[in-house]
């Protein structure tokens with residue numbers, strides 16, 4: 001029997017695997033990725049962080065065959081995106097960092113439907129899926145707007161809706177909330193949370209607080225994968241944070257200041273409970 005942790009080289013129980021992947025952009029003296037290896041298991045929610053230029057977006061482009069590794073190998077659901085990009089893109093959908101480039105159709109609703117058109121989905125189902133995705137990102141009423149006329153955050157939502165409509169098993173999100181207002185960010189993150197049971201997610205971000213509930217966090221710095229850790233371990237490793245230009249989220253900083261373990265307190269609500277428990281036991285002791 002295959003152990004769930006033992007993915008094999010032909011894909012096995014991993015939905016995504018990178019084996020010693022290296023890549024340099026043509027004409028660039030320095031590799032954008034060097035010898036990067038990791039795996040994603042079905043249903044995992046994995047974060048990717050690291051400084052600007054660390055290689056995060058390059059990794060994203062290698063996962064759907066937009067770029068091909070110079071050496072090493074990427075496998076997505078057992079297929080190599082470098083040789084079968086169209087097959088891979090049915091399973092793995094990407095929200096790119098710059099939403100401007102992705103929007104192509106005359107109206108928002110056509111743009112959201114764009115990825116579905118190629119999949120041969122029946123008309124009625126297509127309409128339902130497009131409407132559902134537009135609702136999920138809070139863009140009702142924008143269906144007949146021209147994508148050119150939208151704000152950055154609205155464009156980012158359209159791109160996310162287009163990805164969700166395709167319903168891929170694997171979602172790769174490159175800074176999905178970078179242009180959203182604070183409430184929009186919360187809404188999108190809450191929506192991603194609801195997908196956890198059914199999707200595998202790779203979430204690139206500069207905001208560690210978006211990853212406190214993830215299964216693992218990968219760190220790319222200078223093209224190298226320098227860490228692959230649980231959030232608990234990650235948040236209590238001050239050196240790792242500093243070396244990678246990351247700062248502890250406010251909840252964890254506050255926890256540290258008052259002598260609580262930062263790694264076990266993930267949300268403001270759990271921190272508030274811990275503070276209350278601490279003050280109550282203090283009152284009893286006094």
Ligand SMILES: Nc1ncnc2c1ncn2[C@@H]1O[C@H](COP(=O)(O)OP(=O)(O)OP(=O)(O)O)[C@@H](O)[C@H]1O
Nearest residue numbers: 025028032050051052053054055056057058059097
């Ligand atoms: N099209 C390109 N041509 C040449 N070099 C590139 C190209 N795109 C990226 N690079 C270089 O590759 C390296 C990795 O870039 P990448 O965009 O993957 O970083 P990143 O981790 O996504 O950064 P950020 O946090 O700023 O989005 C950088 O040194 C960057 O300058």
Ligand SMILES: [Mg+2]
Nearest residue numbers: 056057058097
């Ligand atoms: Mg990037």
